[in-house]
Amino acid sequence: MRKMTKLYITLCTLFFSLLSVAQQTPAPAQEQEIIIVGATAHIGNGEVIENAVIAFKDGKITEVASASEKNLDASNAKVIYAEGKHVYPGFIAPNSTLGLVEVDAVRASDDEDEIGSFLPHIRSIIAYNTESKIVESMRPNGVLLAQVTPRGGRISGTSSVVQLDAWNWEDAIVKEDDGIHLNWPNRFVKKGAWYDPKVGYKADEKYDEKVQEILSFFKQAKAFSKEGSSALNIPLEAMKGVFSGEKTVFIHVDAEKDILDVLHFKTEMQLGNVVIVGGKYAHQVADELVKHEVPVLVGRVHATPEADDDDYDLPYKLPRLLHEAGVLVGLENSGQMERMNARNLPFYAGTVAAHGLNKETALQLITLNAAKILGVDQNLGSLEVGKDATLFISEGDALDMMGNVLTHAFINGREVSLETHQTRLYERYKEKYAEQE
Structure with missing residues (x-):
């Protein structure tokens, strides 16, 4: 009886350890200025800027403007070219x-x-x-x-x-x-x-x-x-x-x-x-x-x-x-x-x-x-200078299921992972069925 109890406890421990696999390691603090160029910026206050430039440093937004009106100094920055894409504040x-x-x-x-x-x-x-x-x-x-x-x-x-x-x-x-x-x-x-x-x-x-x-x-x-x-x-x-x-x-x-x-x-x-x-x-x-x-x-x-x-x-x-x-x-x-x-x-x-x-x-x-x-x-809540750089880039309209396809996401300027348990399963089985074709 004691052996059965130990076996039961071991199996339960194994089961819940599999359930509780940790999520991705949280992103490190922003070290380099990031500039997003060319996207349509949905400010969050009703305003929209076409062909926008959004810059953020040390987790804070430092620039939100039209790219045609700015001469960028990107020598020490990471530039993300996002023509045809959309930038939103984090939901x-x-x-x-x-x-x-x-x-x-x-x-x-x-x-x-x-x-x-x-x-x-x-x-x-x-x-x-x-x-x-x-x-x-x-x-x-x-x-x-x-x-x-x-x-x-x-x-x-x-x-x-x-x-x-x-x-x-x-x-x-x-x-x-x-x-x-x-x-x-x-x-x-x-x-x-x-x-x-x-x-x-x-x-x-x-x-x-x-x-x-x-x-x-x-x-x-x-x-x-x-x-x-x-x-x-x-x-x-x-x-x-x-x-x-x-x-x-x-x-x-x-x-x-x-x-x-x-x-x-x-x-x-x-x-x-x-x-x-x-x-x-x-x-x-x-x-x-x-x-x-x-x-x-x-x-x-x-x-x-x-x-x-x-x-x-x-x-x-x-x-x-x-x-x-x-x-x-x-x-x-x-x-x-x-x-x-x-x-x-x-x-x-x-x-x-x-x-x-x-x-x-x-x-x-x-x-x-x-x-x-x-x-x-x-x-x-909005893409404004001085606010936290908590935002994302989407390939299309983020309020539409077809358009909501994120390429980048940032929380306080930290680029966070877009991988999840579901995406890992998707990639795993995509490979499996690709091999059968």
């Missing part, structure tokens, strides 16, 4: 569980949800796995940054913004503990099984009670932050940044009446930075969102309408409706298979562009707008 994936779960069925690799209800002190960043094979698979599509976000509970915990090429979570940090995530209760809940064609909705009789619980917790936390109490209360301590404006409150909510309750809650608690996450019906209260200066991270646009009387294309055009109303809009990807689907972020923006939004404006939803919402726009 940003907000509200993501990248690096928190590797295999759903393996509990030891699942760190997205902690036990409990009000958990602002749970920090997702310390569970972030830089060795994740899923994380490395984002880079070939241009997704170079993400907001690592916990799930579950009423307050899930605290998120952080990371770059996707790092040795460990300390190296990955772009903005640490940027905000807490509050799951607002639903006024109406589904009744019946999900597979029932007659499934409907009923009012949640405990809705008001749940809202009062949130109010009570925030009032207690606000009083704690003002009193400067010496008593140890870790959850309330983690809330201090909410009232000082250092942390954003990301409120996950969809229905229009629930969103109005959130805006009332923001006013009552005098919260500075609030972001709506999901917002399936945010367009119905867009004027109020503008009035309260509340941005929206729109949920996955590759979705079907929620209600029978919704427009068939509502998920596709929702970002455009909000943008036209004056709301600051970004895109997020939570939901089923969300980690692997995060690589489709640019194609969500492409879908929005196909449904009425200007393409460069659609690009902003996953670049500058996302950076503004996450509070990292001083250094990221």
Whole structure:
């Protein structure tokens, strides 16, 4: 029996060691100035420069201009000639569980949800796995940054913004503990099984009670932050940044009446930075969102309408409706298979562009707008002098599946690998079948 146990342990160890083969070694710091010449530069703020020159040194962008207007001194620089190609700022994936779960069925690799209800002190960043094979698979599509976000509970915990090429979570940090995530209760809940064609909705009789619980917790936390109490209360301590404006409150909510309750809650608690996450019906209260200066991270646009009387294309055009109303809009990807689907972020923006939004404006939803919402726009989100050289070169339109073919990608000026587990398998089997021809 003991021998069988040892054999079982050995086999399990071997299996998981094969699963956990490390990703590529993170790229070293930039040593030589790099100049990209001839590409079409999509700045990320709506501007486009044809035949552009983009230079960066020591991880920072030093030049963005038309190549026809510049006399280049490339004597000490590495020049990348990119005629016919396109340059973009690195795409940003907000509200993501990248690096928190590797295999759903393996509990030891699942760190997205902690036990409990009000958990602002749970920090997702310390569970972030830089060795994740899923994380490395984002880079070939241009997704170079993400907001690592916990799930579950009423307050899930605290998120952080990371770059996707790092040795460990300390190296990955772009903005640490940027905000807490509050799951607002639903006024109406589904009744019946999900597979029932007659499934409907009923009012949640405990809705008001749940809202009062949130109010009570925030009032207690606000009083704690003002009193400067010496008593140890870790959850309330983690809330201090909410009232000082250092942390954003990301409120996950969809229905229009629930969103109005959130805006009332923001006013009552005098919260500075609030972001709506999901917002399936945010367009119905867009004027109020503008009035309260509340941005929206729109949920996955590759979705079907929620209600029978919704427009068939509502998920596709929702970002455009909000943008036209004056709301600051970004895109997020939570939901089923969300980690692997995060690589489709640019194609969500492409879908929005196909449904009425200007393409460069659609690009902003996953670049500058996302950076503004996450509070990292001083250094990221657009190709501007002084900002981080986090960008990539694509052979074609990066918002289109056919055009999104990266040749180079840089994070803080470091040229990162575009190889992944999938590309290695592709090359392996391409050789196999080529031999059989």
